[in-house]
Amino acid sequence: MINMNSYFKKNKLKIAPWLFMAPGLLMFITYVIWPIAGSINISFYDWDGLGEKTWIGMGNYVELFDDEAFYKSLKNNFIWLILYMLAVPIGLFMALFLNQSVRGIRIYKSMFFFPFVISQVVVGLVFSWFYDPNFGLLNIVIEFFGGTGIAILADERYVTYGIIAAGLWPQTAYCMILYLTGLNAVDSEQIEAGRLDNAKGWKMLWYIILPQLKPATFIAIVVTVIGALRSFDMVSIMTAGGPWGSSRVLAYYMYEKSFSEYGFRMGYGAAIAVILFLIMMVYITFFLLKMYRDEKAN
Amino acid sequence: MNFKFKTSVASAVTFALMASTAFAGTLVINTDTSDPAPKAAFEQLIKDFEAENSDITVKWNLFDHEGYKTSIRNFLTADAPDLANWYAGNRMLPYVNAGLFEPVDDVWASAGLNDTLASASASMTIDGKKWGVPYTYYNWGVYYRKDIFENLGIGIPKTWDDFKAAGATLNANGVKPITIGSKYLWTAGGVFDYMNLRTNGYDFHMALTKGEVSWTDDRVKATFANWKELVDAGFFIDNHAALSWQEALAPMVQGDAAMYVMGNFAVAPLREAGLSDDQLGFFQFPQINPNIDMAEEAPTDTIHIPANAKNKVDAKKFLAFLGRADVQTKINATLGQLPINKNSSVSDDKFLQAGMSMLSSTTGGIAQFFDRDAPAEMAQAGMEGFQEFMVKPERLDAILKRLEKVRTRVYK
Incomplete structure (x- = not known):
């Protein structure tokens, strides 16, 4: 006991941080590290989620790399990643547009933010009505201008883009709110100084405003990347992965294989989840490295 | 303070007693019959069952269709009801293989279902055992x-x-x-x-x-x-x-x-x-x-007893009740579907009559449905x-x- 005590006293500075971190670490290990390890473990088994597990080693991965549907989902994930990024610049311009003091601007701001507040499921439903080939607004407009209607959600060429457009609506609002808070912190003296140096319009935006918005941009990109990778609700609500699986993304494919009506393949689903995790890991590593460097620089 | 503590303990104890006595005669049923007609049919069915078995209280959990298909796996393993509806043929195979459904051959034998429900017997049999009671089918x-x-x-x-x-x-x-x-x-x-x-x-x-x-x-x-x-x-x-x-x-x-x-x-x-x-x-x-x-x-809809059910005695009573000719007549009249029991009568709805006469004169065989056969x-x-x-x-x-x-x- 005495020994312990003196050991603690000697190493107080070393031990104390761990003690403070302990609750957080414990949660992190239980709810993050442990499930990840569990998923990776399951991905080596053939398991229907109910009965006995059978070890099949890399079997699930071998099958996965020979699975057209997997490549289709992977490709869609990359389309999502790229096009979802549009939320960042659009959000920026909406923020710039709304960042003025007009009567009732708060109401406008909150209306622009509205799509992020409502559930993704609702957004998906609204857009599937919008796209509906029989009564949807989109086709009414197209036909009004003399075009022929298209069933976006039933056409393998357009379906992913249609869902991404729906997803951009709330995501843009999210980026907008990030930039609006960022704009509050923009130093007015610098703007004034810029003005004195005759900076206007794009130049002002590019050289004076944007650099100050760098933290907001960083967060906006990170949340958008993560949003794109876990785009599940929209796909599920709007198309259920169809037509014939052409709008699936990895997250949805994983769900379909392991939890959906016909899915009884936990191992295969886990293998898809591991691949998705590895892709996300690239961004997470980037994010962590950047944070680490920033902290060090300070 | 002391007095308060005693009463609260006492009430907790009585509450626990009440809960456990209530539990003895409680039958938990999970179904996805949430469309208007099936919902009304099940309401009636449960009411009639309770009327005949006044010592049993039925607790009925109603799910939506798509949600049910995914949640059945969870509740069969974790928090099993005493009865759950599902489908015949290959659709029940995973649960049978995983030992999550209870064989109910005794109900079939004691309630004479082997005779009255003979037409659906093959689609309810896996490994020589019957795994539930069919109550309706439709053409x-x-x-x-x-x-x-x-x-x-x-x-x-x-x-x-x-x-x-x-x-x-x-x-x-x-x-x-x-x-x-x-x-x-x-x-x-x-x-x-x-x-x-x-x-x-x-x-x-x-x-x-x-x-x-x-x-x-x-x-x-x-x-x-x-x-x-x-x-x-x-x-x-x-x-x-x-x-x-x-x-x-x-x-x-x-x-x-x-x-x-x-x-x-x-x-x-x-x-x-x-x-x-x-x-x-x-x-x-x-x-x-x-x-x-x-x-x-002609797909068949069925009710099963989960292997982890708590009140299997009453659940079996319910299945025997469900297999009866008059019960199947009544529930199918509300459902607008066909009864399995050969002694039941089909309502005089023209579509049901047409379906019934078509199926009974079928010579080629009766399939369940693609997702139940495969x-x-x-x-x-x-x-x-x-x-x-x-x-x-x-x-x-x-x-x-x-x-x-x-x-x-x-x-x-």
Whole structure:
């Protein structure tokens, strides 16, 4: 006991941080590290989620790399990643547009933010009505201008883009709110100084405003990347992965294989989840490295 | 303080006692019968059961359809009710294999169900044991707009040529022959079943869904060749991949489409949408190959006892009750479906009567449904392929090759 005590006293500075971190670490290990390890473990088994597990080693991965549907989902994930990024610049311009003091601007701001507040499921439903080939607004407009209607959600060429457009609506609002808070912190003296140096319009935006918005941009990109990778609700609500699986993304494919009506393949689903995790890991590593460097620089 | 503590302990104890006594006669039932007619049928069924067994209180948890299909796995393992509804055939196989359903041969024996429910006995049997009690089934076939057919002078098609001619006449008059909503895939499975049953017959269809025949077999290709005739002739409404089966009812109600290959459950919403019995008719899916006995599709719905159920004694009482002729008569009158018990009477609804007489005179055999005859993974891949085929028939070879790949893996 005495020994312990003196050991603690000697190493107080070393031990104390761990003690403070302990609750957080414990949660992190239980709810993050442990499930990840569990998923990776399951991905080596053939398991229907109910009965006995059978070890099949890399079997699930071998099958996965020979699975057209997997490549289709992977490709869609990359389309999502790229096009979802549009939320960042659009959000920026909406923020710039709304960042003025007009009567009732708060109401406008909150209306622009509205799509992020409502559930993704609702957004998906609204857009599937919008796209509906029989009564949807989109086709009414197209036909009004003399075009022929298209069933976006039933056409393998357009379906992913249609869902991404729906997803951009709330995501843009999210980026907008990030930039609006960022704009509050923009130093007015610098703007004034810029003005004195005759900076206007794009130049002002590019050289004076944007650099100050760098933290907001960083967060906006990170949340958008993560949003794109876990785009599940929209796909599920709007198309259920169809037509014939052409709008699936990895997250949805994983769900379909392991939890959906016909899915009884936990191992295969886990293998898809591991691949998705590895892709996300690239961004997470980037994010962590950047944070680490920033902290060090300070 | 002391006094307060004592009373609270006392009340806690009495509460616990009450809870446990209530528990002894409580029967928990989980179902997904959330559409209006099935919901009313189950309300009535439970009320009647409670009236006969006054010592049993039924606690009924109602789920929505799609949610139920995923949550059943959780509640069977973690928090099992005493009874749960599900489907016959291959759909119950995973739960039977995992030991999550209780065999109920004793109920079948003691309630005489082996005799009265004999027609469904095969689809309830796995490994020589019965795993639940069937309470309803319904026929599939072609529901059509009688008034449109009569206006255009089209008779009920009996043969494949009649059928194609009827479609051509409809198309020429700006009416799409068949409506379908394939967003959730299974509707396409129904069409495939009929195409295959009529082209190759029941035995071949069962062999295919059991994985004994290759998907690239010439006989399968013959089925798709027939189907392609319909697709190429513009039989099916456009954009069906964007519609659910309920949404696909609209073209038929509005008179833009004239037929629907569906189960009898489509009658209730069609009537609700305003079609009278003079406008709505039913006929058997026409013959394609005259050398093949006509087989039909008639899925069976069932109730099971989970292996982890707490109150199996009362659950078995309920199953025996559910198997009774009068009970099945009553529940199916509300459901608008057919009773399994041979002593039950079918309501005099014209669609039920038509379905009943069709099924009882069927010589070719009765299939459950594609996703109940084939194992889950094959069913999903298959129905997805059917949907793709209906929109892109030129991809048939690639689709069949893909299905064959799934088959070689699924059936080991």
